[in-house]
Amino acid sequence: MKKWLAETIDNSGLVIFRILLGLLIASESFGAILLGWVEAVFVQSKFTFNFIGFDFLQVLHGEKMYAYFFTMGILGLLITFGLFYRFVMIAFTIMWTAVYLIQKEHYNNHYYFLILICIIMIFLPANGKLSVDAKLFPKIKQTKIPRWMPYLLIFQLAILYFYAAIAKLYPDWLDGTFSRILLNGITQRQFLLDIFNQKWFLLTYAYIGILFDLLILPALLWKKTRKLAIIASFGFHLFNAYTLKIGIFPFLALSFIVLLYDSIPLKFLNKKEEILPNNNFNTKLLLFLFVPFFIVQLILPLRHHFIKGDVLFTEEGHRLSWRMMLRERKGFLKIKVVDKNTGVSYYYNYAAELTPKQIKILSNSPDVIWQYCQKIKKESKKPISIFVECEVSINRRPFYKLINEKTDMATAKFNYFAHNDWVLLQNLN
Template sequence: MNKWLFKHIDNTGLVLFRVIFGFLITVEAFGAIATGWVRRTLVEPEFTFNFIGFEFLQPLPGTGMYYYFALMGVFGVLVTLGYKYRYSMAAYALMWTCVYLMQKTSYNNHYYLMMLLCWIMVFLPAHRWLSLDAKLNSDIKSPSMPRWVLWFLILQVWIVYTYASVAKWYPDWLDASVPALFMKGKSDYWLIGGLLQENWVHWSIAYVGILFDLLIVPLMLWKRTRVLGFVISIFFHLFNSFVFQIGIFPYMSIAFALFFFSPEILQKRFLPNKTRYTEGEIIVPKHKQLLVGVLSVYFIVQIALPLRHWFFKDDVLWTEEGHRLSWRMMLRSKSGSLSVWVVDKNTGKRVRYPHHTLVSKKQLRAVQSKPDLLWQLAQRIEAKEAAAGRDVEVYMDARVRVNGGAYFALIEPTVDLAAEKWSHFKHHDWILPSPKNYMEREYNKKSSDK
């Protein structure tokens, strides 16, 4: 194991990835300001739907979040340049983690992947070449890194893609109806809008998506198919970038190819003056056991988290329990409608509550179809009423449709959501059965009545 994990190899791929990754997270920070994402997501709303348990993380008041993201952008520039690298990368990682945990309205899997990669990069020797740190301090300059660094990154990427493929193995994706729904909203795209409505395009998206996610890492690992895999990766991710407009994720994914190509090829193309490392030293660190233990626990968690929804009752596509942190990317279309009532505990008077005054339009679209956000909204309403001297119960009538189907009740309208407790580890009974389970339950009920 020592020979395999701790043998030193050339670090060209890692240092190039640091430069590209630093540039991309810089674009993410400044781009979030320029595109209005910060304004819509963190400035305009009265409050944000944070990850439950992180209520203390709320946006800075006024224009504070603009300065927050600008500072993140500065740290991104420093990462790119490799200046005070570990401090800069750690600062960006911490700030991005806070942003990630303070809001769920704009949830993308690449936000989660960015958070993981930021923390991973903090601890990797990505600044020991092609950096200001190495130029200013020759003692840290090195053309090599331990082999475990390379495989740590490859395994992380492999987990992401594999789970993304497996998550698509369900009927609405396999019959191409979900890609068809996605493309319906792209009909006004210049030049390709009409093409995206073709049936064969929907089927291609469905099965190319499954096969790409499942096979791209094996294709890149095998030397004979590496160039083919890279070409396919470029086309696949540029298509996603243009059609779905998902920020830096496609370009970050293309950059993962740096971990698969040989140092000789990378140096020839990008760093012809870099010292080529060929010695292959085996340097076992003093903290070997701790390192191996931490890496093992990390990957156990990464493999286990996407599986947790199988231990919850009902379908994750309906309940959302176990959906996040699971690489369930671009899988379904959900929309809903919501009515909220409050009942004064002292008078028993029931009135409809204007919940839309508490949330932005973007938040409203998200909250209508997600049980955890509905629960959080109920807590917010109860607290707001309590601050005004009223003790109330909160009831919600939420109706949701998945992948363009019929509307069904999502939660039990007779349950006071403000009085319910949230659990991260068990199903919430106030979430009504999914349409499939509802039909089965009604059928069984009618059969027993006979």
Template sequence: MLNRFLFSKIDNSPLIIFRIFFGILISLECYGAILTGWIKRTLVEPQFTFNFIGFDWLQPLPGYGMYVYFFIMGTLGVMVALGYKYRFSIISFTLLWTGVYLMQKTSYNNHYYLLILISFIMCFLPAHRSHSFDLRSNRGLKSDSMFAYVKWAIVLQLLIVYTYASIAKLYGDWLDFGIIRILMLNKASYPIIGELLQEPFIHKIMGVYGILFDLLVVPALLWKPTRKIAFIASVFFHLFNSIVFQIGIFPYLSLAFTVFFFEPETIRRIFFKKKPPYLLQKIEVPSFRNTVYILGGLYFVVQLALPIRHHFIKDDVLWTEEGHRLSWRMMLRSRSGSIKFQVVDKENGEKTTINTKDYLTKKQQRRIGGYPDFIWQFAQRLKKEYAEKGKDIAVYALNSKVSVNGKPYRAFIDQTVDLASAKWNYFWHNEWILPSSTAEKVPKTF
């Protein structure tokens, strides 16, 4: 039964057109980052970036290095779309994109992480066996079919993403539409739709639609009677997100995935009319079957486990942020905070208040007060800077206050803890984050 499900041979048209769409989209993402100034704001202007903890060695290239870096990634995207040196192109892009993802988190979007996952999966798929430049040098690559597991790998990845996104929305601030109201506040200046987005009934529609869409879209696309309705709903949902939230290629990548849900013959007729149809119905169990089972099983176990890890970490993820990333917790919270860093010379007791404006860009300053990993990393940065001057220091976070989803500000960081000496706990709770249940309410004075 499992062999029939995974190793049936089917028309590979959905994979081929997805490769083309995917290559175009990642190239637009990379070239767009250059043209819109994203690279300048995020990777060039900062004195340093807040990398994922443990990847301190991943810092932006100097000078025009990051522009060249993104230009190379964009060009690799074009090569993927053309199917030119496909394996080299997709593996290289995956490594480079993963590098820039780990390099900074001030500008964080879930689709950056999704790109890593999809690129990684695409490294193993035979997406260059039709309509590719690689066939010119190796005609033996040509094939009009693929194993069914190719389709189901993509479908399962999407099912995980959407299902966890829906489940994560089942909490108070989404269900009372408060977080949606907050997210829409800075959209008021949008032409035509700005005022409409402030209406409570729109917030209710968005809240309910968001939960139901994420929960049902994959099953509805899989079931033929509801497939066209689900596709129309997807177009509306993702175009709305593109216009309102301006989240790059993510909405269009999500639409590109829908090619895996339609019948392969339908995709062939729409995009590859001259491509011969693949009509054989056969099961061909490959010699690498066990490898597919083992590696595929391990990969999806990790994908299922990561989004629920916060349940095993002390306190509420909305407060601590521990376990938030890599969990498909999309548009669930709005955070703001304030903090003062005090440096104490351990030798003479001299105290210095740090002005974060001397170190951070405006965007980094908006992050530093509300996110514990940013706070800890900045303390480590100060420790390193003073160590280079021959000074041994302690760093304290004074008057740290955070508001989540517009709620009253509360004390956030234990100001008696020397953050320069504190160790970052990668997998469990960091005790210097004050508990959400007992953190003292503080007035909104900043």
């Protein structure tokens, strides 16, 4: 295996992937402006719910975010053309990571996936040909790379697919309950709804989702099944792109196909000259950088198994674990503020300062509730206690209490990696 990974292969797949990645980055960035996403998230809101500990990123708010996303779009085009590639890739990765961390209202595993792919791409010589850099700096030209380089990207995709499949192995997915909720939310056409509500269709959809996540990469890697797997990939991802509206991810996933080939028989990619990789990239880089990187990626999605309670209800350990489109959460929330000096209490009118999207996530997410209570406490001119009344329904089950109503959330602590006692434990079965 080590010898096989160390073999040199044509770098055309990695180069094409760079071009496609840059185009998708530009599409995502410019599209966020043109389709109103930037306005809805950063302009219409008074603030955003950043990841806890990243409050300093609140500077990324307001109309300046139009320029911010425009800049990221330009960086995407520079990646495509391969101009100052490594510097540009680092700059985009930092900027995109900041966008991811500044807002949880539109949390998406695919945003996180793009960060990880960009981190890997920083260290790969994807500008060895078909790039402005290769024209300006002939020393970086190369037509060959070690096989392990594109397989770093493939392994990251494999982690996503594997944990996405494992996450689906729970009752509401296996019996078609969530498939019904998901599919009924994507159309108003009666003839489609009639199909989507058939038990056989719901179970087929559910189990195809599991099998696809588990088998698609092995099928793509095996030459005998690759053509069939490519057809299945296009069908699956284009269906999701059309129905689920999940941004660039379906197209990003499809772009990985070019990495599977040791050579791509296109004349403009394969000139007569053969330039071997330079010595700047070797197995030491793989050992000391990417092995720890992937160990973290393998551990993070498991952490909810070591946290008390059902992650489906508590949400503790949900983020960064590839638990994608698995459940529907609805919540009702009241925030009671008590003046410690006078004992006078009132219910806080959070709807007056939040967008509908923010209200939705606040009503059912423990970390956001805690975060918002800290904001209320910080802005209060008097010493106060804060008590929360919150009930949550998972996949249209009955509503259960999520937060301990006796806990003063103004003084409660938050723990990222363990159970928070003020989050109640409920048996959903």
